[in-house]
Amino acid sequence: xxxxxxxxxxxxxxxxxxxxxxxxxxxxxxxxxxxxxxxxxxxxxxxxxxxxxxxxxxxxxxxxxxxxxxxxxxxxxxxxxxxxxxxxxxxxxxxxxxxxxxxxxxxxxxxxxxxxxxxxxxxxxxxxxxxxxxxxxxxxxx
Numbered sequence: 001x002x003x004x005x006x007x008x009x010x011x012x013x014x015x016x017x018x019x020x021x022x023x024x025x026x027x028x029x030x031x032x033x034x035x036x037x038x039x040x041x042x043x044x045x046x047x048x049x050x051x052x053x054x055x056x057x058x059x060x061x062x063x064x065x066x067x068x069x070x071x072x073x074x075x076x077x078x079x080x081x082x083x084x085x086x087x088x089x090x091x092x093x094x095x096x097x098x099x100x101x102x103x104x105x106x107x108x109x110x111x112x113x114x115x116x117x118x119x120x121x122x123x124x125x126x127x128x129x130x131x132x133x134x135x136x137x138x139x140x141x142x
Contacts, residue, residue: 043081056082062117065096066106074117 044055060078063071078084092111099106105118105126116126 044078053082053084057084058115059117060084061094061110062107062115064108066099066117068099071099071106 044052044059046052046055056078059074063074063078066072066074089110095109097103097105097107097109097116099118103118103126104122105116107114107116107118109115114130116123118126
């Protein structure tokens with residue numbers, strides 16, 4: 001235990017505390033709380049043709065079906081910093097796409113629009129696949 005305290009590591013559960021003196025390497029995953037604290041310091045940055053609020057709205061919509069800590073923090077960030085609360089989406093027949101490890105993205109289909117957020121490579125792949133599906137096939141038909 002003394003070695004752990006010397007290295008500024010605190011173990012607060014009895015059996016773990018007793019075993020902690022035998023640890024040479026300790027790997028810790030970031031906690032949802034830490035990710036939330038980081039997210040609270042972030043903001044959505046506007047791009048040409050879209051305001052921060054537009055971007056926050058799209059990110060929140062794309063995150064509603066994302067149950068990861070990151071997804072939840074985006075929903076809360078958009079709510080707290082941009083006042084995006086209590087939207088009535090049922091009349092728009094939304095189709096929510098949950099986050100999955102296979103797709104590395106989440107999103108929603110809403111009013112003929114597809115809104116997605118995820119890992120850059122996943123979004124690039126998704127956009128490329130959508131673009132290919134819009135091209136005419138070899139017979140000249142789409």
